[in-house]
Amino acid sequence: MRYIAYESRPPLPPGPNSLPYIGSLITMLRNKPTFRWIDRMMDEMNTNILCIRIGSVHLIPVRDPMIAREFLKDKDEISSSRPDCMSSYLTSDGYLNTYLAPMGDHWKKMRKILSSDILSLIRLKWLQNKRDEEADYLVRYIYNRCQTNVEVTKGVMNVRVIVQQYANTIIRKMIFGRRYLGKGSADGGPGDEDIEHADSLATIAAYVFGFCVTDYFPWLRWITDFDGHEKIIRDSLLTARKYQDPLIDERIKQWKDGVRTKEYDLLDVFINLENPQLNAATIKAQILDLILGSFDNMSNNVEWAMAEMINEPMIFAKAVHELDSMVGKDRLVQESDLVNLNYIKSCVKEALRLHPVSAFGLPHMSTKDTTVSGYFIPKGSHILVSRMGLGRNPEVWDDPLTYNPDRHMNDGKEVVLTDHNLNMISFSTGRRGCPAVNFGTTMTVMLLARLVQGFTWEMPPSETQVDLKENLQSLWKAKPLFALVRPRLPHHLYELK
Ligand code: HEM
Structure with a gap:
């Protein structure tokens, strides 16, 4: 292995002064949430790359596309591992999955x-066919709620509940072949089990690489759960897995006993892989991985897109016009139509730019000393590419805080959600880029397209503007989006075939 000689070493990226041994730990703990502290620091120091030392770890946040490209494209080979942390170790059951596994044979x-x-x-x-069923359930569910809830809520619906329900049921359907983990609820909404499961997933997602103290001082973990993160993660994993794992065990047994003989869903495919075969523990970790990878990206994105669009009726009208001219009002939009829906895709892409589900992508860890943008990046650094910082960077985007889907329209050429130049992070790029671009794009665009085509959405009568404040602790919309909903297509289209 080659190390850069000390004398010829370029400087580390700029960063806060730090104390011996603990680095900036105390300042980090005093300035929660950490991602907002980092963003403020970058503004104050007028830099797009920073170096914060916590214990012996160098955190390297980045919010400039050129620097991000240098890490994730030019130096992808040495920037593609993941750090070894308590939260990721527990979530992946000892790195049996893909998302959190360090670079190595298992990940490959x-x-x-x-x-x-x-x-x-x-x-x-x-x-x-499984996704089609869910897209049909979606419009029927909203339609039924419109019919039954008018007197009680005057047609006002919680959009967050709708999009989260869709995101959860569609992934469960593809993996387990079923919509619900338990019996569901009579009106087609989630059952108690599904709600508990979804809550635990949200907690895991919030705490994986959640700037936990023991991630930087691993020995401390054997003495104390310093900031309580470990207990939270363990409890949430127990809850999530108590619903998933028995379904997996039962299915493995069905195949073994010869009761099941045909593949219907992704769990069947995992069980029947031959070269290489996967054991039960790996299948369980990998399934949790897929669920975690998909559920919140989609729902956070469409809730924000709808909020921004309802706030700007001209944008909403343009999206409706596209659907009416490309699909019409005599049938529901189908996956095969999505290729023609460039404006709807731009609405999704613009929400990915302005309202990513998390401030940073999962950390990448460098496996060698290197130099990036003229700065020394020590081996073992945690590279934090800022989804929020890139998407809102005023040097890259005009008027970056304004939701403007037109900026992605491409002179009539097909709009895609990926951005391999990293002017924004949608699916990222390189070895660790999202392996589910087609799934993610199809399900997210379809969700928005069905909502916009199937219904009119307006602000509740008591409001004059949608409240677009984001949560202080995350980038989610602070308050769930409520909107006044009415069907806009012929009634027979909402009925299931
Ligand atoms: C709109 C939807 C989605 C978005 C915006 C999205 C975005 C991303 C991003 C930014 C990464 C991290 C790249 C990095 O570490 O540099 C990623 C990784 C990943 N995503 Fe997605 N994703 C979406 C949907 C999905 C779906 C539906 C699945 C699976 C069913 C999925 C599975 C994964 C997996 C397994 C990884 C880890 C790859 C690795 O570490 O090698 N994603 N995704």
Whole structure:
């Protein structure tokens, strides 16, 4: 291994003064949430790359596309591992999954399985009937609520509940072949089990790489759960897995006993992989991985897109016009239409830019000393590419805080949600880029398209503006979006075939 000689070493990126041994730990703890502290510091120091030392770890936040490209494209090979942290170790059951696994043989094996067997274009097609069913349930569910709830709520609905329900049921349908973990609820909404499961997933997602103290001082973990993160993660994992794992065990047994003989969903595919075969523990970790990878990106995105669009009726009208001219009002929009819905895709992309689900992507860890943008990046650094910082960077985007889907329209050419130049992070790029671009794009665009085509959405009568404040602790909308909903298509289209 080659190390850069000390004398010739360039400087570290700029950063706050730090104390011996603990670095900036105390300042970090005093300035929660950490991502907002980092963003403020970057503004104050007028830099797009920073170096914060916590214990012996260098955190390197980045919010400039050129620097992000240097890490994730030019130096992808040495920037593609993941740090070894309590939260990721527990969540992945000792790195049995893909999302959190460090670079190595296991990750390579799992990534290949995902690309060729689980998330390929052929698999996308194979699972289409399951997604179609969920897209039909979606409009029927809203329609039924419009019919039954008018007197009680005057047609006002919680959009967050609707989009989260869709995101959860569609992934469960593709993986387990069922909408609910328990019995569901009579009106087609989530059952108590599904709500508990979804809450635990949200907690895990919030705490994985959540700037936990023991992630930087691993020995402390054996003495104390310093900031309580470990207990929170363990409890949430127990809750999530108490619903998922028995379904997996039962299915493995069905195949073993010869009761099941045909593949219907992704769990069947995982169980029947031959080269290489996966054991039960790996299948369980990988399934949690897929669920975590998908559920909140989609729902956070469409809730924000709807909030911004309802706030700007001209944008909403343009989206409706596109659907009416490309699809019409005599049938529901289908996946095969999505290629023609460039404005709807731009609405999704603009929400990914302005309102990413998390401030940073998962940390990448460098496996060698290197130099980036003229700065020394020590081996073992945690590279934090800022989804929020890139998407809102005024040097890259005009008027970056304004929701303007037109900026992604491409002179009539097809709009895609990916951005391999990293002017924003949608699916990222390189070895660790999202392996589910086609799944993510299809399900997210379809969700928005069905909502916009199927219903009119307006502010509740008591409001004159949608409240677009974001949560202080996360980038989610601070308050769930409520909107006045009415069906806008012929009634027979909402009924299930
Ligand atoms: C709109 C939807 C989605 C968005 C915006 C999105 C975005 C991302 C991003 C930014 C990454 C991290 C890249 C990095 O570490 O540099 C990622 C990784 C990943 N995503 Fe997605 N994703 C979406 C949907 C999905 C879905 C539906 C699945 C699976 C069913 C999925 C599975 C994964 C997995 C397994 C990884 C980890 C890859 C690795 O570490 O090698 N994602 N995604």
